[in-house]
Amino acid sequence: MSGVAGARGAAARPILLNAVHMNCIGDIAHGLWTHPRDDSRAYRTSRYWAELARTLERGGFDTLFLADIIGANDVWEGRPDAALREGVQHPINDPLLLVPLMAHVTEHLGFGVTVNQSYEVPHLFARRMSTLDHLSEGRVAWNIVTGFLDSAARAAGQTQQLGHDARYDRADDFMELAYKLWEGSWEDDAVVHDRAARIHTRPDKVHRIRHEGPYYQADTIFLSEPSPQRTPVLFQAGASKRGMDFAARHAECIFVSGTKAQARETIADITARAVALGRRRADLRFFVGTIVVVGATEAEARERFAEYRHHASPEAGLAHFSAQTGIDFSRFDLDAPIVNPDTQALKSFLESVTTRSGGQVWTPRRLLDQMVLGSRHTPIVGSAEQVADELESWVREADVDGFNLIRTVVPECFTDIVDLLVPELRARGVYKTAYTPGTLRHKLFGTDRLPDRHAAASFRFSPASA
Incomplete structure (x- = not known):
């Protein structure tokens, strides 16, 4: 990536940064919307998102990652009351509609949007993403x-x-159909826009897609002409064995969690699976989620952390975790071991807190003790120098490429990173001083389109396939 400077020079591994948000007042670090300086109630306004996008681009962030859910967090006590009271991802608006607004006020910032494919019509979803x-x-x-x-x-x-x-x-089947639409229906030179000849699109350059899969069927030509990336950059976060197989085949940017040793093991595992499919480590970027509380000094950061902790809600965090795992923790004795029932929720989250997890006994009380800022993420707290040291150690010891920085009190959690942490990273030569021109994929991987090694490439049009 261009724009990396400093004593370690071009050989330094540039740190990538994504800001994590949702189109709501409370997503991962729960309860902090009650802080008097928090502005997240303005999530309903265009002003809020435009200002956030400008701040992130000023700090050289790679993407604003917008998480999403399309159901209520209603496992705790068997109803959504706790989520409604505590603002646990509810109410929540559509993340896709924010992108044109923020793209209009920025030039380089990428936008990662979460869409649950389980409830999408493939050809209409593919058109929205192309748009x-x-x-x-x-x-x-x-x-x-x-x-x-x-x-x-x-x-x-x-x-x-x-x-x-x-x-x-089902997602594998969805992806195959989406690839056919994005990569195989329109040739690059299909649109000629020849006014004199009255030909906008050459019909012989647009190809019918027929798909007969186990879950999806289609017989159509794609509605949209090829966009700059054709297929959007692909993010994914599955950490179960089935999820890792999916990531190895499809994902470009992969979210991992756990300790440094656990993250490194997961990264090595997914990379090995990807290589077995003909891909390379260079085709992948791995991100770990973290909360950063940074100050001009360590004392200032510690003071701010104590202030945030006063407003955080571990109980709301546990209600959220109930939805993620499918377990109603309100029915547990606080000191009872958490067992691993057969739920169909997030398997990796469940496995991380059962009695079979590393030989440790997890209880609801232990979960609450861990959720000091309303989330299971352990915060990195300190001066810019101390936080930069810790981020560099993650890159070095866990083999991560970057970080998903989870919001706390908005906007100061991001302005602090931009004004304090980013200059320190740049001074060390481990963070870009300028954006690389071009698409998001070009910024991350040096190419606009998915490489030939990716599964999508097999669905591209060729005269032989026709």
Whole structure:
């Protein structure tokens, strides 16, 4: 990546940064919307998102990653009351509609949007993503999720969601059809826009897509002409074995969690699976989620952390974790061991806190003790120098490429990073001093389109395939 300078020079591994947000007042670090300086109630306004996008671009962030859910967090006590009271991802608005607004006020910032493919019509979803890619001039990424909430299935008229592994089977079928639409229907030179000849699109350059899969069927030509990236940059976060297989085949930017040793093991595992499919480590970027509280001095950061902790809600965090795992923790004795029941929610989250997890005994009380800022993420607290040291150690010891920085009190959590941490990273030569021109994929990987090694390449049009 260009624009990296400093004593370690071009050989330094540039740190990538994504800001994590949702189109709501409370997403991961719960309760902090109650802080008097928090502005997240303005999430309903265009001003809020435009200012955030400008701040992130000023700090050289790679993307604003917008998480999403399409059902209520209603596992705790068997109803959504706690989520409604505490603002646990509810109310929540559509993340895709924010992209054109923010793209209009920025030039380089990427936008990663979460869309649950389980409830999408493939050709209409593919058109929406192509539209956003056109409007942003190639700065869109899709975070592929298969869902974990039964409430989302009920909202869509189903009695319950598919089983965990079956959801990934369906997602594989969805991806194959989406690749055919994005990569195989229109040739690059299909649009000629010849006014004199009255030919806008050459029909012989637009090809019918026929798909007969186990979950999806289609017989159509794609509705949109090729966008700058064709297929958006592909994000994914599955950490179960089935999820890692899916990531190895499809994902470009992959979210991992755990300790440095656990993250390194996960990265090595997914990389090995990807290489077995003909891909390379260079085709992948791995991100770990973290909360950063940074100050001009360590004392200032510690003071701010104590202030945030006063407003955080571990109880709301536990209600959220109930939805993620499918376990109603309100029914547990606080000191009772958490067992591993057969739920169809997030398998990797469940496995991380059962009695089979590393030989440690997890209880609801231990979870609450960990959620000091309303989330299971352990905060990095300190001066810019101390935080930069810790981020560099993650790159070095865990083999991560970057970080998903989770919001706390908005906007100061991001302005502090931009004004304090980013200059320190740049001074060390481990962070870009300028954006690389071009699409988001070009900024991350040096190319606008998916490489020939990717699964999507097999669905591109060729005269032989025709």
